[in-house]
Amino acid sequence: MGQARLTVYSRAWCHLCDDLLSALRPICDEMCADIQVVDVDSHPEFEALYGERVPVVVAGDIELCQHFLDVPAVRAYLLNFR
Numbered sequence: 001m002g003q004a005r006l007t008v009y010s011r012a013w014c015h016l017c018d019d020l021l022s023a024l025r026p027i028c029d030e031m032c033a034d035i036q037v038v039d040v041d042s043h044p045e046f047e048a049l050y051g052e053r054v055p056v057v058v059a060g061d062i063e064l065c066q067h068f069l070d071v072p073a074v075r076a077y078l079l080n081f082r
Contacts, residue, residue: 002081003032003033003034003081004028004031004032004033004034004059004077004078004080004081005033005034005035005036005059006024006028006033006034006035006036006057006058006059006064006074006077007035007036007037007038007057007058007059008020008021008024008035008036008037008038008055008056008057008058009038009040009046009050009053009054009055009056009058010037010038010039010040010054010055011039011040011041011051011054012039012041014054014055016054016055016067016068017054017055019069020055020057020068020069021035021037021055023069023071024057024069024074027071027074027075027078028078031075031078031079031081031082032081033078033081040054053066053067054066054067055067057069057070057074059077062077064077
């Protein structure tokens, strides 16, 4: 099935983004998943969709959570790759 990859849409000045990433990294390390962080301010194509909702965690085309980390949702998704 391959390795899991999560995308986090974020902003550099966003404390919720920092908090979410701090909590997400250990989970992804434990479950051997990659995290791609996309700064919506550097990518205008994502600003309209995610700008007011950051941080947003996406797996492929599945949105797992926004604003706060939904640990059960992320773990349930990542278990598909074990």
